[in-house]
Amino acid sequence: MPAGLNRALLTVAGAVIAIVLAIAISSVAIIAAGASPLDAFAAFFDFGDSARAQSNGIAAFLNRAVPLFIAGLAVAVGFRMNLFNIGVEGQYRLAAIVAAYVGSTFTAPAPIQIAVIIIVAAATGGLYALIPAVMKVTRGVNEVIATIMLNYIAINLTSYLVRGPFAGERAAGQLTTTTPELPESAMFPNLNFVFDWFGQVAPTRGGGLQGFLLVAVVLGLIVWIVLERTRFGFDVKASGLNGPAALASGVNPKKMIIAAMVMSGGIAGLIGLPEILGDKGAFNSNFTAGLGFLGIAVALLGRNKPVGIAVAALLFAFLDRAQGSLQFAGVPSSVVTIIQAVIVLLVVIANEVTNRLALRIEERRAAQQLGRDNPVEVTV
């Protein structure tokens, strides 16, 4: 009934239709590949036979969703202001190595150790994002190019750091370069006890369900509160929707660009931490790349809102998890990427269509009000 609810319902309906369509389209591809779509879709839900396999599958799924979610958040903060932070990719990479290195240089009780690492990561990401922000504010450099260039620079910089100044001990015969191992106190406790609650076998996968999930949830909440409930969030929204109006309302666009970019970069800095604190225990040359770019897709699919991003991240992670199962079922696993791309496209198209529908409905209601003929007396 209220305008907001109406819009939300339409959005969900649109998304469902889009996903169904995406499934239909990918079925065609799967059939063309000579496999059975039914097998393929069964593979998505096939988490294995044993209880342990299933727990592992669930952990893999959620562990994948966490960095995607954080990446989506990072991108969304910029996008809300029409700031295209394509540089999340470089920011998280650089932040990860600096945090991993700094974390390895001292040992403190776990809460302090982890807090320091998180802060260092956020600060590094934020500072690296400050570069394009300052370039934009002072010299008007387009942030899209600046961040694209800075991505390449970050890749090279981390590569230099990991084999040079930040290089750590390696086991004999290990060819991956790596930062020094983090102390035990830096490892984020896992959430395997949750499986016990449900009487399930705990996952073994790389230490199990990563505790960083909690950080992500808290982060999502914070971002939601900041964006939706605070004055800062309002300023971000206003700047994004209408720059000149925000300026006239007293919002300083330069400060906003810097603040949003740094916030975006700061969040980006955390993307790599689940992998480092929950699994690897160091930054090494196999560090997962590309999450920044996936984050763009996730953020856009989630309409730049934390809840939407969570859903999008879970969806992407769910699909990604099935890469192995699909191969067991004899389906080319790259179909996952196709499904993801098609979903992004169709969901946004559906969004567009439902948005327009919702607006039509509202306009009609607004127009009905115009008919109301009871001019209010203005007393002087």
Add this chain to the structure above:
Amino acid sequence: MTRVGKYHLTLIGVAALLLLMSLVRIITGQNDITSSGTFYAALLLAVPIGLAGLGGLWAERAGVVNIGLEGMMVLGTWFAGWAGYQWGPVAALVAGLLAGAIGGLIHAVATVTFGVDHIISGVAINLLGPGATRFLSEVLYKEGTPAASAGAGITTSPAISGSTWSPSLPVLSDGPDLLGKLESTHWFLLSDLAGILRGLTHNVNILVLLAVLLLPLTYFVLWHTAFGLRLRSAGENPWAAESLGVNVYLTKYIAVVVSGAFAGLGGVFLVFVSTKYVEGQTAGRGFIGLAAMIFGNWRPGGLAAGAALFGYADGLQLRDQKAVTSFFLFGAVLLLAYLVMRARSLLTAGPGAEPAARGARQYTLMAAAALGMVVLFWLWLTVDELPNEFVFITPHVLTLLVLLVASQRLRMPKADGVRYRRGEQH
């Protein structure tokens, strides 16, 4: 300024640059700064970037932001490889163009017909391109297929059958190779010019010719034909265009499809150079092309300059990592020139001509420039060889630096990225 003034200014600028390069080459002894090999490499590396940039130009001049160039380029590479090994280079060209165009068509449907945010659609295409091509490889190139026995693998297509024509400028760059002889004398300026000319005219891939011709062609089409005017008006004010009977949707569709085709052509070019499709061979060139286009102020000449700068820096670092350190000297000399010019204008203008605040800024800027010059010079003297990682990023850093200096003069099409719906006022 008048046209003539600008034209002369450009010429003077180019001449000064040549002189500077020659000077730096002589001082540093790094012959690769102006060698024909470097310029050949620069051309080869600049062309795919330039083609992607041209793609971006067509789309954005018509008001559609195309961040999906990378995905379209990937489609271009795969289909060029697939058609090329079966039916030869011409088929590769056609297939790559078409595949890119189809990528553009998807983008057009999403953005023009459905009004989807241009960035979203582009990102989706960047996912789709690599995903779809990998899928196709897994299906068509897997073991036991005819393609596999012709040399295909999941990550590569078989080699293109037949060969492409790579002409050289007769006598000057080939045969007697006069330019080559002149280059190898390492004379001041003359050899540099010879090297540059030879690099650009020796063994020119036929697609290079095509790509280079596409620049003036694009300029002509966009700025000197009726269609071009309509296209640009769609990027500036589609509502005005619509009100004059221009079919804005159609125009945008054409522009975005052409944009995809150019990106695809960039892919074809990569395939021609390596004679086959190799997964991941685009390596982000779509993004770099987009950057080159913005760098070039949404103009063909500017984007060519952007692509050339990038290609040159990349080519130089590939050929000689030590030569890269001469960029320090280069920068120092440029800063020195800047300082001299500033000082002269300050002296001639006399004091008190400008508001105090502005004057203070001037002096800070000059002080910074002087400091930068000293640092660069010192770096050039002390640094013998940079770690590889710093060599690799030369083109990116240069692009950023140039943007820092020149970016304020950029002006993008007014309705670029704006959702346009027929009959809806803005």
Add this chain to the structure above:
Amino acid sequence: GGDSGGTTASEAPSSAGASSEAAKGPLKVGLAFDVGGRGDKSFNDAAYAGLEKAKTDLGAEIKELSPAADGSNRGDLLRQLADAGYNPIIGVGFAYGEDIKKAAEEYPDIQFAVVDSASNAPNVTGLLFAEEQGSYLAGVAAATKSKAGHVGFVGGVENDLIKKFQAGFEAGVKSVKADAKIDVKYLTPDGDFSGFKAPDKGKLAAEKMYQDGADIVYHASGDSGLGVFQAAAAAKKKAIGVDSDQRQTVKEADLQSVIMTSMLKRVDVGVFEFIKAIQGGAKGGTDTVYDLKVDGVGLATTGGEIDDIKDKLDAAKQDIVDGKITVPAKP
């Protein structure tokens, strides 16, 4: 060097033929590829060839999986294979080192192997290859054949694996001509794997070397090597391939003829021997080094271009096998 302390293949337990009673039920072998996956015509395909041989020769049931494009699910693939009852499980590529270690701890009853990385758990076998030794021979061949005393090396990605190739090659060249000039170029830094997929850059880098006078260029750059061969063909000079016998795997006739030889890395042998040993009841915890001694690395002779210097190569090989020469694994 990652090869110290391990046994060599020849010493590895290989009682396969004798003890067929050791195998209980059908042998189910799982294999997880490195990024790129099966069909890369090189490293991964060599591993697969070993796996397939195990299927035909040993009657093994096999399953091979490719990781996601970003390689983020390597560990999950190993676990999925383990959960599906595969034993042994092989990870192809040094990137699997860490993941194999974790998986091995989680599944202590399953035997694992990792190609190019050392054993790091009791049930993990490290399948190591002495690329530096093979590259040494490539260096000897190059230096002997080079008229200019000037050769080159193009590395795809500047990581420690590829540096082993560089180190061995340089040592080999210097052993023949101490004053030889060796140009070295890497295409991308560690962590940016596009250097293995950039034939155009490989071509330009090699072209420069040829222009500067090099007459033989050795590449360890995956698909970028194609560009090196093209540059060689254009300059009418020679190149040395890597991993597999590229004179056979490269299908273009004009490029085949420039490939003087290839440094072979017999991942297929490693994989097969490992499976065979496991079938025979062997346990992990050690490294198996495939070096010159067991012909785990070597030079390809297709085309016969190095037949004339066979004596010299054999002598160098013998010196290495005998321990008279220790080839460095780091440049």
Add this chain to the structure above:
Amino acid sequence: MSADTLATAKPAVELEGITKRFPGVVANHDIRITVEPGTVHAIVGENGAGKSTLMKILYGMQKPDEGTIKVNGEEVSFRSPSDAIAVGIGMVHQHFMLADNLTVLENIVLGAEPTRAGLLDTGAARTRIAKLAETHGLRVDPDRLVEDLGVGDRQRVEILKVLYRGARILILDEPTAVLVPQEVEELFQNLRELKADGLTVIFISHKLDEVLDIADAITVIRRGTTVAAMPRAEVTSARQLAELMVGSELPTPETRESTVTDRMAFQVAHLTVEAGGRLLLDDVSFDIHEGEILGIAGVEGNGQSELIEAIMGIRAAHGVITLGEQDVSSWPTLRRREAGIGYIPEDRHRQGLLLEASLWENRILGHQTRKPARKGIWIDRRASRSDTERIVKEYDVRTPGVDTLALALSGGNQQKLIVGREMSSEPKFLIAAHPTRGVDVGAQAAIWDHLRAARAAGLAVLLISADLDELIGLSDTIRVIFRGRLVATLDPSDVTPERLGGYMTGAIAGTEET
């Protein structure tokens, strides 16, 4: 030529039973209009009456749901503007339809480009434009970028665009809204010439005196239907027309007794704005007392926008700005607003609203740091909502609720929301730029009343308006701005729009040294 057209005597345009429905609105309902050739036919009606919609239908931009269109006696059916252009109809839109980054020539030929061998034939275009400009007295430089032109020039480009296409029937949708009287007179002179050449003009305006001045026949539209059609001769007064338009008595902006106090509310001294070496504002000084409305008259583009933006702190300027006792010159925008400056921007879509946000969020805009929007670092949603509801009620904003997107409201209702918002923070000083532009008469009267009430309560107002009646009717003092300088101070009680226009265009030299 004209004799020829007259001889056929067929109506140039006949609209029969045109009906157009938009979701929830019937924009046009059974409209009938007959336009005789060689005449100026005016269409009047209040905002939202459906004039623009009707013209867009006639120009092929929208399709009617019912009804027929005849042009020169032949029934036509347009699928797009090109069809309309083909039968000789041209339209000058209510809002400029120009591409700023293209040249005048490019804007004019767009869609009807002369080509030679596939290339744009700029030579031919230039000759043709020069000839048109010559015959109709519409002089502009074809090679200038449109973004460098003033409004008058732009209007001429718009008309040239139409003539270039050989239109015989011209539709002008509110062409005078942005023009000063002298420019209007120039335009009318052009129109009379066109008429003499046998062209037919359909002319839309809110300004009834202009209509009476130029029209040969008048059609009145109310709520989407034709309520009256008559020759000019039958109209006795503007008042009569206006009453037909609104169907009730017409309000006028008239100032009652002065409420100006002697307490200084706002002062500007030696304000100078410079950009690219050009002085956009040149040493501007004025002061406003509590209870005073200072009107600024001027042709658009003479520094009004810069003046407003400098006062708001959006644009860098030299000079002293004093609010009450405080020097606010160096304050950022936000602090100025907090100190009590209210701002009704000239372009509500650009500076006043977040179109894609709800009404209550728009209520917060510019008041982020003040009650009721703020509670600590938080936005107080509940208080903002209920205060928005208050505004909706007090200012008669017609909307289904405060969660509706601003986008869904009509322009007048959007404007009422903005006025309500700016008033509710009880400012000491208000900038009201074109507060009733594009707002219908009912809403206009309400906004005027609100301004007057606030003035009576001691508010100081800087009123900038292109509507001279509004300026004269509301202001206590009028200053005229010309080329960035204040050139005249006038007493609204004894100034006519014509004289005001004289100062505004520089036709009468300034009487004042500032």
